[in-house]
Amino acid sequence: MQAKLLLEDGTLFTGRSFGAEGETTGEVVFNTGITGYQEVLSDPSYCGQIVTMTYPLIGNYGINRDDFESVRPYINGFVVRRHEPAPSNWRAQYSIDELLREHGIIGISDIDTRMLTRRIRHQGTMRGILTTAALAPEELMERLQATTPTVDQVSRTSTQHMYSSPGEKERIVLIDYGAKSGIVRELTQRGCDVVVVPQDTTADEIRRLHPDGIQLSNGPGDPKDVPAATKVIEELLGEYPIFGICLGHQLFALACGADTEKLKFGHRGGNHPVKDLSTGRCYITSQNHGYTVKEQSIQGTELEVTHINNNDKTIEGLKHSKYPAFSVQYHPEAAPGPFDNSYLFDQFLAMIREHKQNQPQTTRQAEMFAALKGAR
Numbered sequence: 001m002q003a004k005l006l007l008e009d010g011t012l013f014t015g016r017s018f019g020a021e022g023e024t025t026g027e028v029v030f031n032t033g034i035t036g037y038q039e040v041l042s043d044p045s046y047c048g049q050i051v052t053m054t055y056p057l058i059g060n061y062g063i064n065r066d067d068f069e070s071v072r073p074y075i076n077g078f079v080v081r082r083h084e085p086a087p088s089n090w091r092a093q094y095s096i097d098e099l100l101r102e103h104g105i106i107g108i109s110d111i112d113t114r115m116l117t118r119r120i121r122h123q124g125t126m127r128g129i130l131t132t133a134a135l136a137p138e139e140l141m142e143r144l145q146a147t148t149p150t151v152d153q154v155s156r157t158s159t160q161h162m163y164s165s166p167g168e169k170e171r172i173v174l175i176d177y178g179a180k181s182g183i184v185r186e187l188t189q190r191g192c193d194v195v196v197v198p199q200d201t202t203a204d205e206i207r208r209l210h211p212d213g214i215q216l217s218n219g220p221g222d223p224k225d226v227p228a229a230t231k232v233i234e235e236l237l238g239e240y241p242i243f244g245i246c247l248g249h250q251l252f253a254l255a256c257g258a259d260t261e262k263l264k265f266g267h268r269g270g271n272h273p274v275k276d277l278s279t280g281r282c283y284i285t286s287q288n289h290g291y292t293v294k295e296q297s298i299q300g301t302e303l304e305v306t307h308i309n310n311n312d313k314t315i316e317g318l319k320h321s322k323y324p325a326f327s328v329q330y331h332p333e334a335a336p337g338p339f340d341n342s343y344l345f346d347q348f349l350a351m352i353r354e355h356k357q358n359q360p361q362t363t364r365q366a367e368m369f370a371a372l373k374g375a376r
């Protein structure tokens with residue numbers, strides 16, 4: 001069956017349908033990873049987007065039980081040069097075609113993904129319509145223009161209920177704006193007691209969980225679409241050590257008075273070079289973002305830039321100059337991508353331990369200790 005993808009600028013691609021049949025619209029973005037399509041498909045940060053893989057053969061090692069980054073894919077459409085309907089890998093349980101069908105996601109293959117990528121790079125990110133219906137380009141354009149971009153992605157991808165992944169060590173409250181499983185996995189591996197809370201949890205509700213640190217997750221959409229989330233971070237700043245990842249980094253920046261803007265076509269892939277300004281060392285990072293923290297907006301805030309992107313010099317990391325809080329624009333949890341940056345989770349835990357040591361005892365603690373001493 002035929003499928004068509006029409007971009008806002010009128011570029012039409014005609015290819016073959018795979019996955020579900022139907023029609024969808026969304027921002028068309030590209031990811032340059034050679035492998036890792038299962039993690040990309042299931043990364044909630046892509047919620048509502050039509051994702052193109054620049055690597056030409058996708059699906060060859062299938063879909064397995066273990067590599068999902070969330071319980072279901074949130075993308076609106078998937079675009080590839082060629083997809084493999086008969087995967088071959090000992091972990092493969094089914095094909096990408098079956099996965100997309102199961103979740104009603106429309107795929108298109110056999111189009112020139114190099115041309116599509118160059119178009120996006122040239123024009124900047126555009127919206128597109130993807131359909132299996134036999135419609136003329138004019139009709140498709142009308143339909144595309146009749147839709148408006150959604151802004152509720154974070155409430156769609158966040159957990160509705162609090163849940164925990166118990167551990168013996170530090171209690172981390174992870175605010176879930178559409179968190180990848182990789183973040184929970186990294187914290188759990190380090191023995192943390194992780195409590196994942198919905199995106200609209202209030203500062204008081206978080207305080208009642210007695211966290212040792214707060215982790216701000218990645219997530220979809222424009223950080224300015226979730227102003228309430230910024231307010232909560234503002235309230236908790238200074239009270240608890242904070243570590244923000246991707247959307248969490250952008251929200252942390254907004255909470256500290258900086259500003260964000262949209263990039264021309266974003267960074268999505270597994271080999272983005274990032275420089276640590278304190279050492280000059282370059283790290284290879286996994287990225288997936290369309291927005292960035294505005295460089296000029298840092299001035300006058302209490303933020304310091306810690307990392308920059310070596311390709312376009314945009315901000316990749318921030319830290320607070322007074323409080324124990326830092327953030328990165330990239331994905332230290334990888335999935336997919338290099339594991340080179342998982343040390344940031346260790347830094348977060350070291351920051352928590354240091355904060356605890358320097359923490360003056362609360363009056364209540366002091367009273368309890370005094371009572372215990374008296375009893376002895």
Ligand SMILES: NC(=O)CC[C@H](N)C(=O)O
Nearest residue numbers: 218219221246247290291
């Ligand atoms: N991975 C993320 O958290 C992405 C953050 C944000 N949605 C952006 O596109 O910039």
